[in-house]
Amino acid sequence: MVAEASFSLSCFNTLRLTSTAQWFARVESLADLQNLLQWARARNLPVLPLGEGSNVVLQAHLPGLVLKVAIKGILLQRDDGGQVRLRVAAGENWHEFVAWCTEQGCYGLENLALIPGSVGAAPVQNIGAYGVEVADWIVGVEAIDAHTSEVVYLTAQECQFSYRWSVFKDKQGRSLIITAVDFQLNRNAPVEASYPTLTAALTATDPSHQDVFNAVIKVRSDRLPNPAKTANVGSFFKNPLVAKNVAKKLHLQFPQLPQYETDSALVKLSAGWMIEDLGWRGKARDGVAVSEAHSLVLVNRTATSSVAVLGLAAEIQQSVLKKFGVELVLEPEILGVNDGGLK
Numbered sequence: 054m055v056a057e058a059s060f061s062l063s064c065f066n067t068l069r070l071t072s073t074a075q076w077f078a079r080v081e082s083l084a085d086l087q088n089l090l091q092w093a094r095a096r097n098l099p100v101l102p103l104g105e106g107s108n109v110v111l112q113a114h115l116p117g118l119v120l121k122v123a124i125k126g127i128l129l130q131r132d133d134g135g136q137v138r139l140r141v142a143a144g145e146n147w148h149e150f151v152a153w154c155t156e157q158g159c160y161g162l163e164n165l166a167l168i169p170g171s172v173g174a175a176p177v178q179n180i181g182a183y184g185v186e187v188a189d190w191i192v193g194v195e196a197i198d199a200h201t202s203e204v205v206y207l208t209a210q211e212c213q214f215s216y217r218w219s220v221f222k223d224k225q226g227r228s229l230i231i232t233a234v235d236f237q238l239n240r241n242a243p244v245e246a247s248y249p250t251l252t253a254a255l256t257a258t259d260p261s262h263q264d265v266f267n268a269v270i271k272v273r274s275d276r277l278p279n280p281a282k283t284a285n286v287g288s289f290f291k292n293p294l295v296a297k298n299v300a301k302k303l304h305l306q307f308p309q310l311p312q313y314e315t316d317s318a319l320v321k322l323s324a325g326w327m328i329e330d331l332g333w334r335g336k337a338r339d340g341v342a343v344s345e346a347h348s349l350v351l352v353n354r355t356a357t358s359s360v361a362v363l364g365l366a367a368e369i370q371q372s373v374l375k376k377f378g379v380e381l382v383l384e385p386e387i388l389g390v391n392d393g394g395l396k
């Protein structure tokens with residue numbers, strides 16, 4: 054197994070930005086991964102795992118070794134007729150896995166249908182949609198530490214999941230390359246259809262899990278640009294979480310700004326509403342635009358560099374801060390360096 058030098062990642066990120074990895078390799082087995090990690094350590098190269106590139110903003114150069122994690126396989130570990138435990142390799146496609154589970158009558162993940170990306174990346178930002186987070190169904194994550202090649206296992210609790218966050222985004226978890234995710238699904242799981250957009254899309258009075266799966270696909274296809282046709286990374290900003298007293302003040306000033314209670318002491322605000330209120334929908338700069346269909350999504354029409362994407366994002370952040378006093382945090386990861394950043 055050898056890595057390729059100066060590898061173009063233009064087709065490996067859904068924003069379709071021009072970016073070159075110093076070294077690149079596709080990893081299809083644990084043995085490949087161990088060998089490549091050893092190779093990178095011998096050369097003192099940083100290692101960066103990549104899934105399907107649907108939540109990253111790639112800058113011009115990615116120093117070190119970029120590993121496209123393509124390890125496949127689904128292993129049934131236990132099925133007692135109710136609870137079903139599965140070990141799923143990191144390189145499996147997320148939506149195909151969700152479709153397979155729904156077909157097999159293993160429920161829990163159907164609200165997360167059609168989210169682009171790989172199974173291995175799902176725990177990284179704790180993907181979520183339509184009232185469900187993947188953390189609700191994960192029991193553990195297997196990973197390899199790039200610094201030592203040691204195989205580690207993190208329980209769901211050790212993953213420290215919260216809204217669009219996990220230990221894998223933190224300093225201590227950054228060296229971990231996820232190789233498999235353990236899910237505990239449920240043949241008798243209740244249908245989760247309380248999210249308003251989803252409820253509105255469901256026609257059956259007593260919807261099944263399959264109905265929810267189909268409705269999620271319909272709603273997403275109507276509202277979100279398909280990355281195969283339009284370059285984007287889904288929501289570009291997280292919904293901000295603010296203290297209750299801040300939320301109260303904002304409510305007095307902007308009574309229409311949607312606010313959502315969370316499990317913590319913080320209140321979640323709708324980033325999309327604030328962006329919309331400021332008139333950003335459809336606005337374009339340097340080949341990048343705020344989607345006409347969804348104001349949280351930036352679409353890349355003609356830009357080749359992250360500079361254009363991040364420039365528009367910064368303008369939006371500044372205008373939201375100015376009007377609402379709220380800081381918007383980017384959802385995708387910015388990876389690599391731009392020209393001038395490499396020695």
Ligand SMILES: Cc1cc2nc3c(=O)[nH]c(=O)nc-3n(C[C@H](O)[C@H](O)[C@H](O)COP(=O)(O)OP(=O)(O)OC[C@H]3O[C@@H](n4cnc5c(N)ncnc54)[C@H](O)[C@@H]3O)c2cc1C
Pocket residue numbers: 067101102103104105106107108109122143168169170171172173174175177178179180181182221229230231232277278279280285286287288386
């Ligand atoms: C149209 C669209 C809609 C979307 N909708 C949603 C949504 O509803 N909810 C949601 O949460 N997200 C959504 N996303 C974002 C994205 O689909 C998810 O974050 C997805 O999990 C990213 O998977 P990926 O394989 O493409 O990861 P990548 O973009 O390749 O990587 C994302 C991050 O994970 C790290 N990573 C990748 N693989 C591994 C691994 N094996 N081990 C360790 N780290 C790894 C990368 O280094 C990077 O930091 C959407 C994106 C698009 C384009």
